[in-house]
Amino acid sequence: MQTSAKKKMGRPLTPRLSRKAIGRAALAMFEAGEDLSLPKLAERLEVTQSSFYKHVSGRQEIIELARGALVERARVPEQFPDTLDGVIRQTFEALISAYRLVPALLPLLLTQPVTHPAALGLYDHFVAAFEKAGVPAHLIIPAIEALDSAAIGASLDAFAMEAAWSIDEGRQESYPHLSMALDAVAASKTDRFTFLADVLAAGLKAAIDDTA
Known part of the structure; x- marks a missing residue:
């Protein structure tokens, strides 16, 4: 006599929804140039919108989870150089490598403080590098803030337009100095992000x- 065993439906071995999954999906939306929409985010994750609230309190927390997912994508050296020049350049390069991926997210990041553990850990890593390079403690945060602001601004500029100035053909004589400078930069192979890093x-x- 054959017996048939009924399979019991249990919880999946890997939960479909988690804070990390929400952050990564939100980051993917920003990377695709989409606005953060909870219905679209739920559709991307194949869950109901109400299920989010078992994991997050709302939109701001989702943005912070996206920040944490962005940190995962940043190219950060495990060990920084001992020189201040090297620390400054590599910190800027790490920030710009992340921000250039999702400029659409940046205005939202500017509206709330950093609270995600991974992001706080990243900045702690930066601070340790500046300390090791001999920067006075009271100047470390201003230095990192300057690099952060420059990286965000450069990424937003690159996202918004190809050039900040546009002069109609035939009107260059009205703006001779600006026209000459624009022609010169167009002919140059200077990497603007490298130039900005050097200036910073x-x-x-x-x-x-x-001030030391």
Whole structure:
């Protein structure tokens, strides 16, 4: 006599929804240039919108989870150079490597403080590098804030437009100096992000040396 055993429906071995999954899905939406929409986010994750509230309190927390997912994508060295120039450049490069991925997220990150553990850990890593490079404690946060602001601004500029100035053909004579400078930069192979990193490194190093 054959017996048939009924399979019991239990919980999946891997939960479909988690805080990390929500953050990564939200980040993917921003990377695709989409606005953060809870219905669309639920659809992306194949869950009901109400199920979010078992894991997050609301929109702000989802944005912070997206920040944490962005930290996972940042190219951060495990060990920084001992020189201040090297620390400044590599910190800026780490920030810009992340921010350039999702400029659509950046205005939202500016509206709330950093609270995600992974993001706080990243900034703690930066602070340790500045400490090791000999930067006075009271100047470390201003230095990192300057680098952060520059990286965000550069990423937003790159997202918003190809060039900040546009002169109609035939009107260059009305703006001879600006036209000449625009022609020169168009002919140059200078990487603007590298240039900005160099300027930041020189300026911050000079400011730190003057007040140390």
